[in-house]
Amino acid sequence: MKRMVYIIPVLIVAVIGLLSSIFIVDERQRALVLQFGQIRQVIEEPGLNFKIPIVQQVVYYDDRILSLDTAAIEVTPSDDRRLVVDAFARYRINDVEQFRRAVGVGGMRLAEERLEGILNPQIRAVLGSEGVTSNTILSADRAQLMARITTQARARALSLGLEVLDVRLKQTNLPTQNLDATFSRMRAEREREATDERARGEEAALRVRAQADRTVVELVSEANREAEIIRGEADAERNRIFAEAFGQDPEFFEFYRSMTAYERALRQQNSTMVISPDGEFFEYLGGSRGTLLPPAQE
Incomplete structure (x- = not known):
């Protein structure tokens, strides 16, 4: 026990x-x-x-592939057009013994700070090198620039026991002050183009309206001319007919003329007419030649 x-x-x-x-x-x-x-x-x-x-x-x-997002930094390409770039890197711990000696008890936090200190200078150096313009950075050639950054960063990260697998740009923007100036220039350019377009449109509209007005004047003038010709021909034909009728029976022609005058003078709108019944106007209504009125009673 x-x-x-x-x-x-x-x-x-x-x-x-x-x-x-x-x-x-x-x-x-x-x-x-x-x-x-x-x-x-x-x-x-x-x-x-x-x-x-x-x-x-x-x-x-x-032992997995890790990711590091770097802080946005400002770079100046060879065309002096400053850009703000935001990059990220893929890396892994390649040599844990070297990694331990490099960062000690600081661990991953200290390792990422040192790796970012390697990446940012390489990004500035490559993107600011001779022959690299802002258009190059924003074009498909950016892949070659990223490969250069990756190669240079990989060589320097070996001292940390890290292997840089890839470096890429997430965003490429203009600085805030440059961005405002660029937007202002773009706005001014678009306003100028809009003004030019409106001016060209107004010019075209004036040409169309002038052509339309000219066509209207020509058509109206031509129509008036044809109307005057037709009216003149009609008056001539009417006068010819009247002349023939007057030549065939002058007394009937005078009678017709008097009837027409009575019709025009004795309308409802003319409520009062002061005239002598013995005048020539009523010749066919009661004169020696007329038979339409009964003889006056003595």
């Missing part, structure tokens, strides 16, 4: 020691075994591993 009292604590301590000496590295990780801050073992393969309890500790690092 007394032996069991001593054996059980020993077994418990042994089990705890065994469990604390076992650690697992999965396929997404790499690990370093440290002893008093010194690297004792590098674990690059996934699986079950052992360490000395209490004396040694395990530090895990991500």
Whole structure:
């Protein structure tokens, strides 16, 4: 019984020691075994591993491809047209031992700060190099510039134990002050084009209206001329007919003329007419030649 009292604590301590000496590295990780801050073992393969309890500790690092978004920086291409670029990089920890020596206990935060310190100068150097204009940066040739940045950044990131896989630009904008000036120039240019278009449209409209007015005047003049000709021919024909009628029966012609005058003079609108019944106007209504009125009673 007394032996069991001593054996059980020993077994418990042994089990705890065994469990604390076992650690697992999965396929997404790499690990370093440290002893008093010194690297004792590098674990690059996934699986079950052992360490000395209490004396040694395990530090895990991500073995996947990581992403870093850099802060927006201002670059000046060879055409002196400043741009604000925002880039991102894909990288991975290539050498965990070198990575540990480079960043120490700062870990990924310090590593990303140093990597960004490598990327930004390379971006400025490549995008500001001779022959690189803002149009080049905004064209399909940008892929070649990104390849140059990636190559140069990769060489410098090896000292951190990192492998830069790719660098890309997310956004390329003008600085705020330049952007406002550019928008103002664009607005002024569009307003000028709009004014030119309106002027050309008004000029074309004036030409069309002038042509239409000229056509109207010509058509009206031609119509009036033809109407006057027809009216003159009709008057001539009418006078000819009247002349023939007058020549055939002068008395009937005078009678017809008088009847027409009566019809025009004795309309409803003329309510009052003061005239002598013995005048020549009523010759055919009651004169010596007329028979339409009864003779006057004495």
